[in-house]
Amino acid sequence: MEGNYLITVVIPSYNRPELLERAVNSVLDQTYSNIEIIIVDDASDTEVGLVFEKDEKVKLLRNNQNKGPCYSRNRGLKEAKGEFINFLDDDDILFPEKIEKQLSCFENSDDNFLGMVTCHSMDQRSGKEQVKYNRIKGNIYKDLLGSFLVSGIETLLFRTEAVKEAGGFDEALESSHEYDLLIRISEFYTIDYVDEVLSKEYRSLNQISINFSKKKQGARYLYAKNSDRYRKIGFIFWLKMQIKLRLLLFRFYIGKVFGEKAYRLLIFRN
Numbered sequence: 001m002e003g004n005y006l007i008t009v010v011i012p013s014y015n016r017p018e019l020l021e022r023a024v025n026s027v028l029d030q031t032y033s034n035i036e037i038i039i040v041d042d043a044s045d046t047e048v049g050l051v052f053e054k055d056e057k058v059k060l061l062r063n064n065q066n067k068g069p070c071y072s073r074n075r076g077l078k079e080a081k082g083e084f085i086n087f088l089d090d091d092d093i094l095f096p097e098k099i100e101k102q103l104s105c106f107e108n109s110d111d112n113f114l115g116m117v118t119c120h121s122m123d124q125r126s127g128k129e130q131v132k133y134n135r136i137k138g139n140i141y142k143d144l145l146g147s148f149l150v151s152g153i154e155t156l157l158f159r160t161e162a163v164k165e166a167g168g169f170d171e172a173l174e175s176s177h178e179y180d181l182l183i184r185i186s187e188f189y190t191i192d193y194v195d196e197v198l199s200k201e202y203r204s205l206n207q208i209s210i211n212f213s214k215k216k217q218g219a220r221y222l223y224a225k226n227s228d229r230y231r232k233i234g235f236i237f238w239l240k241m242q243i244k245l246r247l248l249l250f251r252f253y254i255g256k257v258f259g260e261k262a263y264r265l266l267i268f269r270n
Contacts, residue, residue, distance in 0.1 A: 003034040005083045007099055008160065010076030012069045013090040014042040017051070019202075024052055026093035032100040038079055040072035070169035070177050077160075077168050085160045087178075091202050092154045098198035102157040105192055115162035115189025116182075119198040121152040132201075134193050141186040144179075145229055146237070150191075153178040154199045162189045170225075175211070175218030183226065212256040219248050 009027045013020040020039070027037050037055075041048050041062040052058040061075060073087055084103065088094060102117040118134040132151035143149060150156065156178070166184040169177050223245045230238040 003032055003100075003103065005034065005103060006081055007032065007035045007103070007157075008038060008076075008080035008082030008085045009035060009088055009094075009099075010038045010040065010073055010080065010085065011088045011090055012040045012042055012072030012076070013044065013048050014066065015044045015046075015048065016090050017044075017046070017048040020048050020090040021051060023088055023090050023093055024058065026095070027088065028055070028057065029096050030094065030099050031097050032103060035099065036080075036082060038076040040076050042066050042068065042072050068171065068174075070171040070173060073177075074168040074171065077163060080160055082160055085158050085163060086154070086156070088154045089201075092152070093200050093202075094154065095198045095200070097196075099157065101194045101196065101198065105194055106157075106159075109192060111190055111192070113188070113190045114159075114192055115185055116156050116158045117192050117194065118150055118155045118157075119194045119196055121155050122197050122200040123151065125201050125203050131197055135195065137192050138190050139186070140191055141183070142233060144183055144186050145226060145233065146241070148176070148179045150178070150182060152199060152201055154201070156182075158185070159189070173218050173221055174214040176215075176222050177218075180222055180225070183229075212252045216249060216252045216256075219245060219252070 011020065011023055024037060024039065027035060035057060037058045039052065039058060039060050041060065043063045043066045047062065052060070059079065061079065063072065063075070069089070077085065084106070086094070086099065098119065102119065105117045106114060118136065120134055121132045123130055123132045134150050134155055136149050140149060162185050163181070165188070166181060170180050173180055223241060227238070230241045
């Protein structure tokens with residue numbers, strides 16, 4: 001399907017050429033064809049994106065030194081020409097109709113503040129397949145402050161303008177990157193969803209979801225960063241979030257000491 005809107009897909013990658021190829025192919029296979037792909041190679045040992053260098057839809061950027069996923073996404077964001085943008089990790093994929101169906105949601109909406117559209121994802125990161133549902137709509141700012149309501153950065157199609165106005169990704173964060181971004185965007189924009197599974201998250205080596213040191217740093221930083229937001233809602237809400245932070249840190253400690261299985265037995269959300 002040809003379209004009037006250009007869509008940018010930004011894919012940061014580091015030392016995973018096989019996974020990157022799978023991710024890029026999932027974008028090239030989209031039913032919506034007006035797409036540019038920006039691969040940001042985060043100073044891999046080899047130039048991981050060379051297999052796509054002759055594809056006219058693909059632009060290759062390479063960091064001079066390893067800067068991390070947030071820096072790489074922000075670099076892609078600066079280069080993006082699309083009116084809408086999708087961030088895709090190199091170990092995940094998009095299903096063929098994802099962008100077409102989410103763009104249709106934007107086009108058919110009468111909400112002038114709609115800034116992002118999500119979908120459901122097939123999540124394999126725990127070692128078994130399960131659908132993560134993102135049935136969420138409207139103004140979610142307050143609810144989002146209390147809990148991470150959206151699973152998977154790749155599930156989201158954003159208005160590029162909304163991401164830029166929010167300042168992009170916080171490069172000081174080592175985890176919870178998308179949660180932080182969503183909080184800032186949801187202050188001014190609403191969200192909608194396509195009620196279908198349109199992406200897949202794979203289990204891979206070095207995934208942040210089980211890097212408990214990074215998750216601990218991310219939680220401390222994020223809760224401190226949003227402390228004033230919590231207080232504006234009310235003291236009880238602020239106190240609830242302080243308790244939640246300590247429960248999260250305990251959960252990460254259990255994961256680091258006793259392993260992933262013990263970590264996943266604790267059911268409160270991060």
